[in-house]
Amino acid sequence: MCANYAPTRPDRLLAVFGVSPARDDYVEDAYPGHVTPIIVAGDTARRAELAVFGLIPPWSRDGRNFRQCYNARAETVAEKPSFRHAWKTRQWCVVPADAIYEPSYETGRAVRWRLAGAQGEPLAIAGLWERWRAPNGESVASFSMLTINADGHPLMSRFHAPGDEKRSVVLLQAAQIDDWLAADAQQAVAMLRLFDERALRSAAAPRAPRQPKLRP
Secondary structure (H helix, E strand, C coil), X not given: XXXXXXXXXXXXXXXXXXXXXXXXXXXXXXXXXCEEEEXXXXXXXXXXXXXXXXXXXXXXXXXXXXXXXXXXXXXXXXXXXXXXXXXXXCCEEEEEEEEEEEEECCCCCCEEEEEEECCCCXXXXXEEEEEEEXXXXXXXXXXXXXXXXXXXXXXXXXXCCCCCCCEEECECCHHHHHHHHCCCHHHHHHHXXXXXXXXXXXXXXXXXXXXXXXXX
16 A cells, blocks of 8 residues: 655656646645646546545545545455445546655564655556545545555565555556556456566665754
8 A cells, every 4th residue: 555655746747648737836745635646538638637645435525535545455446435436437547656655664663665666767556536526616636546465576565564464556557558547447457467576666765853843
């Protein structure tokens, strides 16, 4: 699973994916609830849309579902109430990321690790998106990253707490992006596979300790 990532910056979005978001002032370090760019299918070509990290289903009353719906398990996504409408209507998206962050407990405590493209290239993460109508009438786009079991994966099995199931996002190759956005459900399932661990480079990236506030 992934609750923290670095959204691809606007210049790289255009150069690598051929899309531009409506705004370029989105966060560089994203968590659920942040608004970041995703890539969706347009009428004639792919396009970028800004969306909340954490899917908000159409039936949500307050829009707070993003707190629990930032990842969607591939094994149950078609049946879960939060995700099944988006899955049934084939609302696939790609989440462009310069890196994802996962916790490793190999030292006995949680240490944040950074995982990025082996050659420095942005990652294309398979996702699902939805549109929610807020009580004030505002239309809000949101998304979830799809995840699959990674218990036996050489890299992704190193992350998350001991005893927890190991999960991984699904990475798409550049040539797969348009096929993913146009896929039917059966084709989408076939594309939800673990990636070659050599596609990523990883390194510990702990956060700097918080500085205590000085009393006046």
